[in-house]
Amino acid sequence: MIIDAGYPNGIKGLEIVAPTREQDYVDMATMMAAYWADIGVEATVKPMEVTALTAYSRAGQHDVYMGNASNANPIRTFATNFLAGELANTAYYDNEYFIELLHEAEQTVDSAERNAILKELAVIGLDDVPYIPIAVEVFVATWWPWVKNYYGGMEASAWAPAYLMTYAWIDQDLKEEMGF
Numbered sequence: 001m002i003i004d005a006g007y008p009n010g011i012k013g014l015e016i017v018a019p020t021r022e023q024d025y026v027d028m029a030t031m032m033a034a035y036w037a038d039i040g041v042e043a044t045v046k047p048m049e050v051t052a053l054t055a056y057s058r059a060g061q062h063d064v065y066m067g068n069a070s071n072a073n074p075i076r077t078f079a080t081n082f083l084a085g086e087l088a089n090t091a092y093y094d095n096e097y098f099i100e101l102l103h104e105a106e107q108t109v110d111s112a113e114r115n116a117i118l119k120e121l122a123v124i125g126l127d128d129v130p131y132i133p134i135a136v137e138v139f140v141a142t143w144w145p146w147v148k149n150y151y152g153g154m155e156a157s158a159w160a161p162a163y164l165m166t167y168a169w170i171d172q173d174l175k176e177e178m179g180f
Helices: 023-037 050-058 074-082 096-107 111-128 162-166 172-177
Strands: 011-019 041-048
Touching (some): 011 023, 011 050, 023 041, 041 050
Parallel strands (some): 011 041
């Protein structure tokens, strides 16, 4: 496919930028570079501190950006990663039909209709390949038995558990009974 796309000698000199805030990103970028080397794509990994990486990316200086996206709310995920001008749209993806469908999904009340639109958006996103999905992160939540009204949720509202904690409470009697 690379030869058919006009690169008879493979693709040389790609740079994969990866945030250093978590070693996983650098490791995944290194793994991806090794896999690509097997098919004629020469890539180097450039680990960067998040602030520098964001500035570098927003200036359009990266070839490949190693990152992740929330998958808790599909409408928010699509908007954040696929709309022009959004900070997380590191692929600079811009598809007018996609945007129209997304706005339609945002305004569709019927769940079945909205899910059909979201499915179409997912297919368009995968077909256009602005991003190469590698894996979905797995999170494990643990908490003490005396933490009540919390059930392991990881995201609420703005990609954080803060609002979930608003409704949690500490059973002080149980905590004391357990020796804490």
